[in-house]
Amino acid sequence: MTADPVQRSVKSSLYLSLRRWFDAEIAAADIAADDIKRVDWVRIIPLIFLHVACIGVIWTGWSWTAVLTAIGLYVIRMFAITGFYHRYFSHKAFKTNRFWQFVFAVLGNASVQRGPIWWAAHHRHHHRYTDQKKDVHSPRQQGFCWSHIGWLTSRANFPTKNKYVQEWLKYPELRWLNRFDKVIPILLAGLLYVSGELLATYAPQLGTNGPQMLIWGFFISSTLLLHGTLTINSLDHMFGSRRYDTPDTSRNNLILALITLGEGWHNNHHHYAVSARQGFFWWEIDMTYYALLLLARLGIIKDLRPVPDHMRYKNRIVNDKST
Secondary structure: OOOOHHHHHHHHHHHHHHHOOOOOOOOHHHOOOOOOOOEOOOOOHHHHHHHHHHHHHHHHOOOHHHHHHHHHHHHHHHHHHHHHHHHHHHOOOOEEOHHHHHHHHHHHHOOOOOOHHHHHHHHHHHHHOOOOOOOOOOHHHHOHHHHHOHHHHEHHHOOOOHHHOOOOOOOHHHHHHHHOOOHHHHHHHHHHHHHHHHHHHHOHHHOOOHHHHHHHHHHHHHHHHHHHHHOOOOHHHOOOEOOEOOOOOOOEOHHHHHHOOOOOEHHHHHHOOOOOOOOOOOOOOOHHHHHHHHHHHOOOEEOOOOOOHHHHOOOEOOOOOOO
């Protein structure tokens, strides 16, 4: 008996969604770019599981070892996102060699925020169409929930917009990270579990174990990291002050700058996006920039692009009180 064409289509779609858990590029060209609000429920099961697994803390409890590991991994991976996924891969705000480019791409990939090429392509698309209809996470266009996390569930947003990132496609190691974007997070989760079990055996005074390190170091840390990053898409276009007259709703927000190591100075960023510094004035805390200065002093990166004085004072809003 011949299977119904609709049933075959559904099975094929389900099969592809499952394969895309492991290979993000499978039949990517077949995904309709205009299918913006279609949620791929099968494909987002790992995203849902990331959140649900945090409940495991009820059974694993906590220890200072696990909590400090979670905080440390949050800070390190947030820097990999803000300093490299964003300021380097998306805006080319400084230079580095191929080795360090790959090292920080791996750290960014460990954040469970897809591959560096996908991230940069999506962000460049955002800057081209900020708060317009083509901006897939604009709270002005889509509301808070969709701009914050709903857009990540959309089938249309999974493929990489290669036309924006031609210069990065020439690196096979970056293409590999982009295609198999769950390998590094899985390895990190396994490493945390094994290290926790080793600590339970050889340093029991630390009060931790494999499951506890896995829950705190991977699931809780990664979930907080994801939502911290996403606040810039949503809350930083809704709450805060505006220094510059940009054609969008970007805001400067100190609290979000602290959460994201400096990304909260979002109105500054949309005014002059290619700078390695987003806190344009000395009182605007930008931990990512300070870390980049340290890496530059160590010779790991070079040629950090500054904020020119004429851009710092250009297009200021009349009632802006900052100097």
